[in-house]
Amino acid sequence: MHCPFCRHPDSRVVDSREYDDGAAIRRRRSCPECGRRFTTVETPALAVVKRSGATEPFSRAKVVAGVRKACSGRPVSEDALAVLAQQVEEAVRASGCAEVPAHEVGLAILAPLRDLDEVAYMRFASVYRSFSSLADFEGEIAELRAHQTSAASSAALACAAEVEPSHVLKFAGTHDPAPPPVHATTAAP
Numbered sequence: 241m242h243c244p245f246c247r248h249p250d251s252r253v254v255d256s257r258e259y260d261d262g263a264a265i266r267r268r269r270s271c272p273e274c275g276r277r278f279t280t281v282e283t284p285a286l287a288v289v290k291r292s293g294a295t296e297p298f299s300r301a302k303v304v305a306g307v308r309k310a311c312s313g314r315p316v317s318e319d320a321l322a323v324l325a326q327q328v329e330e331a332v333r334a335s336g337c338a339e340v341p342a343h344e345v346g347l348a349i350l351a352p353l354r355d356l357d358e359v360a361y362m363r364f365a366s367v368y369r370s371f372s373s374l375a376d377f378e379g380e381i382a383e384l385r386a387h388q389t390s391a392a393s394s395a396a397l398a399c400a401a402e403v404e405p406s407h408v409l410k411f412a413g414t415h416d417p418a419p420p421p422v423h424a425t426t427a428a429p
């Protein structure tokens with residue numbers, strides 16, 4: 241492996257150790273030319289099996305590109321997309337398989353995208369799940385609402401638990417039972 245500092249074509253491994261419970265190997269390397277040290281992390285190559293049967297390396301950039309399309313005009317930053325792609329990779333790697341069907345990569349995108357932006361989620365889900373009728377959208381929206389309500393009520397419970405019993409009624413009275421999602425409404429391109 242070449243040196244990332246001086247591009248010398250060779251480097252020497254000075255230390256190797258397991259990392260992330262054996263899911264990866266970290267190697268400390270030293271450059272014989274400039275003497276600087278750097279670390280590499282070795283993980284099993286993760287391949288995505290396409291519907292055609294062809295395989296290609298898993299790529300966070302491809303995940304981002306696919307999700308970015310669904311996020312067009314939405315207030316979703318590039319940083320948020322990068323975090324999502326990382327979450328997707330972690331979820332896919334957690335299966336422990338060296339090869340995953342492209343379908344599963346799509347599945348792994350759905351949950352973090354739903355938390356990121358509901359409109360983008362609906363767009364992505366409608367394509368990914370091949371919605372063919374308004375009923376498909378209605379069903380998905382109903383599920384989204386159910387998810388929001390359960391998230392909101394568990395948040396309210398968590399808050400209520402920290403409030404003195406005598407304040408609970410006042411607290412409950414000032415809160416709308418279904419608060420709107422806390423997304424900014426204006427997009428900064």
Ligand SMILES: [Zn+2]
Nearest residue numbers: 243246271274
């Ligand atoms: Zn060097």
